[in-house]
Amino acid sequence: MNRAAGDFEVAADGGQPAAVVPGRRGRPRSAAADSAIIEAVLSLIEDGVSIAELSMERIAREAGVGKATVYRRWPGKNALMLDVMRSLDVPSPPAAGLSVRDDLVSLLEFLRHRGLAKRGSALLRTVVSHVRAQPELWAEYHATVIRARHEALLGVLRRGVANGEIRADHDLDTLADLFVGPMLARALLHERTDLPEALPADLVDLVLEGVRPGARPAAATAAG
Amino acid sequence: MNRAAGDFEVAADGGQPAAVVPGRRGRPRSAAADSAIIEAVLSLIEDGVSIAELSMERIAREAGVGKATVYRRWPGKNALMLDVMRSLDVPSPPAAGLSVRDDLVSLLEFLRHRGLAKRGSALLRTVVSHVRAQPELWAEYHATVIRARHEALLGVLRRGVANGEIRADHDLDTLADLFVGPMLARALLHERTDLPEALPADLVDLVLEGVRPGARPAAATAAG
DNA sequence: CCGATACGGAACGGGACCGTATCGATGACT
DNA sequence: AGTCATCGATACGGTCCCGTTCCGTATCGG
Structure with missing residues (x-):
């Protein structure tokens, strides 16, 4: 019993x-x-x-x-x-800041340190390799770690669509992968698995260029 | 001996x-x-x-x-x-076709089947989890599987830059990750690990929108 | 045919780990 | 003070695997 x-x-x-149960006898754990x-x-x-x-x-x-x-x-x-x-509580989702662009950058920057740095990267690799053998383990990791980050990212993207900073003609899940995927590829597929400091900002600007409704960058104005 | x-x-x-060595005695292997x-x-x-x-x-x-x-x-x-x-020979890099866009789509489509389908996905997961413990294993997998695909992708991207279909102001390695990363994220991070048939084309069109020097999509022509 | 090497199968001693049990000591309750 | 579940440590029989060695058989070259 x-x-x-x-x-x-x-x-x-x-x-x-x-947990220390009040009515428990003997030495507590x-x-x-x-x-x-x-x-x-x-x-x-x-x-x-x-x-x-x-x-x-x-x-x-x-x-x-x-x-x-x-x-x-x-x-x-x-x-x-x-x-x-x-036990893998996501420490703190980065707070909503000024522009959607800056929020995306800080979100990816958060991912760069905490998600894909030493411990996070090792955990992801290890758990991902056991998807088939231990589905419950994967489900728990997904629910605890991945889902929260994905939701946070989706929230920012939805705000971008509402603001008009992001066009509404793309699936937001796919769009989210467009930000996270390159970080993942860099952390898992390349030989050097550390992520450059400038990667989040570069990535956000590069992707946003394709999905924002606004003007073209300066380099392309001459092209026809 | x-x-x-x-x-x-x-x-x-x-x-x-x-290998059957000519001068070998006895029953061959x-x-x-x-x-x-x-x-x-x-x-x-x-x-x-x-x-x-x-x-x-x-x-x-x-x-x-x-x-x-x-x-x-x-x-x-x-x-x-x-x-x-x-032994993991990449079966055949998709041949260079018509437009850079179509080549990218067929490259990602190839990745969808052969690279991230059942066997390829399991291999990637397994090997990726042993990066720290067995670096030689990872190096061999990288040299045999990943490098060839990455080079093929880079070749198409270079052609796109030469053609003018892709602007030259981005690092091509980062750009390559922009195509491969979302496929990877979908295959590894989501709960359903199978990749939709339409993903390669959607992804290529979405990314190219941001990096081509040409006109804006119809939805954005009115913007400033 | 004969020597040599391969084959699948079985066994060896050694080691790591499993899950349980037991030990004397410890410490928080009644 | 007394009770009792916990602590770290150690030991148990059992299982799996390692890497090697032997068996009887199969298949090559000479």
Whole structure:
């Protein structure tokens, strides 16, 4: 019964498994152990360890924790990985600023650091490779990380359409991919996986050029 | 000595390890076993098995081959995986056609089928997740698969710049990512990973709108 | 035919990991 | 003070895999 109660607390708490239940007897679970375990998984993934190579023993070792302490919280690796995904709160969506153009730039700049930098990139790579084998893991990552960013981007694009800065004759999801995709391609497909500082602004200006209803750039005025 | 000679043939032959050497005594190696092993690896990867989960025993089992037959050809899993990457010949870059626009569409259409469809997508996901852990594997995949496609795309873009269909004020590598990236984003980031049939044409038209020097689309003629 | 090398299959000792159990110590409740 | 679930650590039997070695058979060159 204790096991079952504990496991349900995992789901109910939404990521931090060791909630202190008021009526609970005995020594309470260590919150430090929780975060050490989650952090150990993230750290190992960041170092390029694939999920298949992530053993419970190795996770416990990395976390400086007994194996039983891990199994007391999660019934197995799958459940642990799901909670790791749930722990990936997007820190803060960049606030709505001045122009749609500037908001897009700051959104992509946010993606450049937090989304496709070291840890974010390793996570994305690792999770993306397990789409077929562990669909639930992918679903959780998508719901926690990808969806929020996509929605934020869509919001800015909708504002652009309403403002008249963006033409309304394109599917907004496709348009969103037009901004995110090149960042992704650069982070995953090229040999150097770091993203240049100027990339977000360049990308936004380049794409907006094609979708805004306004004037042509100076370089093209002579052409006919 | 036989072992060493055999291993060098692997490298010299460029992917098919069991070359029949004229002066060789005894029963020659089975070419069928070679392809069965390579095919087994690709098939397993296609089913979502990560490289870490790919054991030599499982590969031999899937190929219907004794384990010794695998070890006779490759010294270990790493070497085998490298040859698997080398076996991934890009079947045929789409021929240069009429307009730059049409060539871009057929190039992306090619990518849609062969590059990001079932097998290609699984391979990309799997290899991309091992960038940190096995850089040589990534380098080989990049050299065999990605580079050829990127060069083909760059060639078309250069032709577009020469023709005047594409303005010359943008980095061509960035421009290439502008075409490939959205395909990649759609294949990797969305929940449905299949690519719509109309995506290549839509994408090319959308991007070209922003980078061609010519007239504006009809919707924008009235604007300032 | 004969020597040599290949084949699929089975077995080997060694190692890593699984999930569980047990240990003495720890610490927050009653 | 007493109770009791937790802690890190260690050990267990079981499973899978590694890389090698042997088997009996098949298939080449000489």
